[in-house]
Amino acid sequence: MATTAATNTRYLVRSQGSPLTASTNPAPTTADLKPTEVLVRLRAVAVNPADYKMIDSGHRVQSWPLVAGLDGAGEVAAVGEQVSRFRVGDGVLAAFATGERSGSFQDFAVVEERMVAKKPELWSFEEAASVVVCYITALVGLVKGLGLRPPFLPSQDTTSSPIKSVLVLGGSSAVGAAAIQLLRLSLPPEATILATSSPRHHRHLEEYLGASKAVDRSSKSLVQDVQQLTPDGHGVDAIVDAVGAGAGSDGIFDVLRTDGLQRYAQVWTGDEEVSVLSRVDSVLFRSRDLPSIDGHEEVLRALEKLLEEGKYKLPLPVKVVDGRGLAAFESGLGLVRNGVSGEKVVVRL
Template identity: 30%
Template sequence: MSVIPTIQKALVLPAKYAEYAVRTVPVPRPGPGRLLIKVRAVALNPVDWKIQKNGILYHEFPAIAGSDIAGTVEEVGEGVQGFALGDRVIEQGAFTIPTSGFQQYAVANPAVTAKIPDGLSFEQGATIPVGLITAALGLYTRGLPPGKELDHGSAGLQAPWEEGGRGKYTGKPFFVFGAASSVGQFVVQLARLSGFSPIIATASPHNADFLRSLGVTHVLDRKLSLEQLRAEIAKITKEPLDVIYDAVSLPETQLAAYELLEPGGTLVLVLYSAIPAEKLASEPKKRVVKAYGQANFPQENLAVAAVLYKHLTAWLEEGAIKPNRVEVLPGGLEGIPEGLERLRTDRVSGVKLVARPQETA
């Protein structure tokens, strides 16, 4: 195992609203109960450009972003079991400098770290953590406070990793808006593990074959109007849509999803609700929740994520969970800002942008 350096390259946000820049910073140390990961690949997410452009999440600077991390274990903190030096792993950063992925070394929480099979590249592995946990937390988290609309919430389904959970919802239809998005792809795969069928999804037609390979049974053009969607759904199933996951959560998709949802059902969003208040008030039996895609906190999320991560390696080996398709950005950390601008301006479709921090000049 290589000697751990004391300094490293990182993509730093020097101040709120400042531009990202590559700087030299200290290598964090793991401490008891933590791992040190050499970051071989880090995937980009919309939250990373929102941190910079909208000034969210970080209040102390300089700051480092990046949540989707794949790499090798370089140091095992006191008390950590189940991991050894050199293990190939994936994990999710927690919006703190030591745990963030836009750097060459990061500290990881072993409770939400999983080994990845040899047949999976670091780049593929880095596409998994944020998308998968956002999908899972929106579907399966339990014990959340009651309410129609929450900062974070869940459909409260029985998870496929629980006894009797795999295949539990056989014969029940499931609808996903934006199935080709990173989150949408994992929603589809979890819905398949849960047994839902048919799995109906909106997407661009050119992504149809790929989505069928993940478990979608019927792909509907994302440009269809609400009435056209109703007509197509009626051809597919007469069963009520009790769970709809809107993985894009644009105002128009939210409203369409809410209209299609059965009274008593749950609509899961990835952004805050843009459904008019009068519409929500007119159909009070429909529940709207927002998935919060962070495995490390709050405690309800960590409890779900820790169990999911115990099953994740086996699911990856089985092929039950497959990574997103990858586009590697050139230049290591230097390539990330341009990638974030592409995300911000909606110039990415059907792939996950990934950087290799170790290639930073």
């Protein structure tokens, strides 16, 4: 079994709100791995809103210094003795976890085998790095938030859902773009999947991700626009709010048909929970709710299969930050802090 004797550069934050600092230490080796763990040599890392929110607010940070980073792709550098799906040198993408050992803002990070998937051969590391957090978050939104049973997870199926129509708020966000695809895979083919975004992303949502129709998120007649696009004009059964848009859209709950599920699944943005009309059933979802869903240990294996079969596509184009290392990480964080539109910011290592 291979070992590494390499140097690991970490891009860490020493205290809340501080800039990143580069720090070097010896990379972990096989001897540092638990039997079910994989050591990944990261080649590309996506910056998520959660990264800058943790750095800036300190929310949910257990201790400083902080090694942020939840998304990333690279090569397997070492495997624990019980790891069976991966070998040293395999190209992989994975769900990392903030912290010294497993945060992806560093050259080498350790992750459980069940949270790793093989990188599609034709994808770059930059593309592969952009996929996992939004996939997991959207999947939790569908299962926990809408009560769906995606057929690509073990012992799930599409037969029992009362949902025939859904509105995704924020279809051009990473979570929204993942949600549209996963809804298309989880609902019967005739289901109506609507999504809001700026008009320039409408083609991507409709022709590439599989939305039935995209709606201008700034339309003054948003509720009517959505209602008119549903088969009988009475609105949708459920909303997936991928960006917390419900907070700024008075009256958005009128898109929910009164004889339907009236479910509002809202991603946790770190801000206050969006309050809803009393008739609406609101469910908050977060990626860290993953362990509460049936089949949670299989979600990366399921993603790998969906990618292999071409059923799940790169949700958004990636914007690769110029350069590498510290300055690139700071630029990437700056871009995401300022707000992105229909793309995923990725830093190379």
